[in-house]
Amino acid sequence: MDDAALVEKYLEHVRVEKRLAQRTVELYSLDLKRLLDNASAAGVALAHVQNAHIRRWVAQMHSAGRSGRGIALILSGWRGFYVWLGKQGLVASNPVQDVRAPKAPKPLPKALSVDDSVQLAEHRSDDEDPWLQARDVAIVELLYGCGLRVGEIVGLDVQASAAARGWIDLPSAEANVLGKGSKRRSVPVGTKALEALQAWLAVRNQVPQTETALFIGRHGTRLTAQSIWQRLKRRSLMAGLATPVHPHMLRHSFASHLLQSSGDLRAVQELLGHANITTTQVYTRLDFQHLAKAYDAAHPRAKRGK
Structure with missing residues (x-):
């Protein structure tokens, strides 16, 4: 039986005996045609x-731009075919058994543009409760201006104490927070964030106090991370941003914009509280994207003919 007939017999097996859906059988057929073509080209x-053949063909697919997920699906089809060949006594071992598709690259963290970040931070609405607006502005300024995590924002107290997880030292313009792994760090607080914090503290006591938390809700209880997510999403839509914003997006924006301006990866690592600089290096990819866009937009040699 020639190779094409073997493939047809296997497809009949998955269609009739395994009762796979017609669409699945069609996909198997396409994958096995690719296998036939590769084997024919290799003689x-x-x-x-x-x-070694399978690994070479995987490398070729990857070089041609096929995604890791797409290659994994093709390998799954090939693997099943060779399992069946083994049961027919036609192969001694499965050449696909220990072959894995290339890992998909980790997606880049989403960051806002500088203009969108400033638009969000400076947004004010006459229709919104001034108390809530003052609180939310301060939260945005700390997320974007200091790169704090939402958990670090939630843990801030009004005053420093032995029990406090974090606090803002206004005279020193520093945020003292308890980050991941229970590691404390100090982060500079910029002028805009200080102004927003002072405006918030001026109205914070308008509700009954049941907490030492810096950021509280209308009932005086400590604001939750979920509440901040919801308020930030609402605020970004009210500010006219195309993308709903979440707290970590502002942390990413802080890191990306700081790196674009300074180029100091170590300083960004310290400010973010990353234990390993490889975690911070992802922002160099964001920085390169920023440079690439600037090049494409401005350099005469970047403009391609149509």
Whole structure:
């Protein structure tokens, strides 16, 4: 039986005996045609395909731009075919058994543009409760101006104490927070954030106090991370931003914009509280994207003919 007939017999097996859906059988057919074409180009019969062949074809697919997920699906189809060949006694081992698709690159963290970040921070609405607006402005300024995590914002107290997880030292313009791994760090607080904090503290006591928390809700209880997520999403939509904003997006924006301006990766690492600089290095990719866009927009040699 030639290779094409073997493939047809296997497809009949998955269609009739395994009762796979027609669409799945069609996808298997496409994947096995690719296998047939590769084997034919290499001058090797399907039963004689080796592990090295499979790895070479995976590398070729990856170089051609096929995604890791797409390659994994193709390998799954090939693997099942060779399992069946083994049960027919036609191959001694499965050449696809220990082959894995390339890992998909981690998605870049989402960051706002500088203009969108400033638009969000400076947004004010005459229709909004002034008390809530003062609180939310201070939260945005700390998220974007200091790169704090939402958990660090939630943990801030009005005053420093032995029990406090974090606090803002206004005279020193520093935020003292308890980050991941229970590691404390101090972060500079900029002028805009200080102004927003002072405006918030001036109205904070308008509600009954049941907490030492810096940021509280209308009932005087400590604001939760979920509440901040909801308020920030609402605020970003009210500010006219196209993308709903979440707290970590502002932390990413802080890091990306700081790196674009300073180029000091170590300083960004310290400010973010990353234990390992490789965690911070992801922002160099964001910085390169920023430079690439500037190049494409401005350099005469970047403009391609249509």
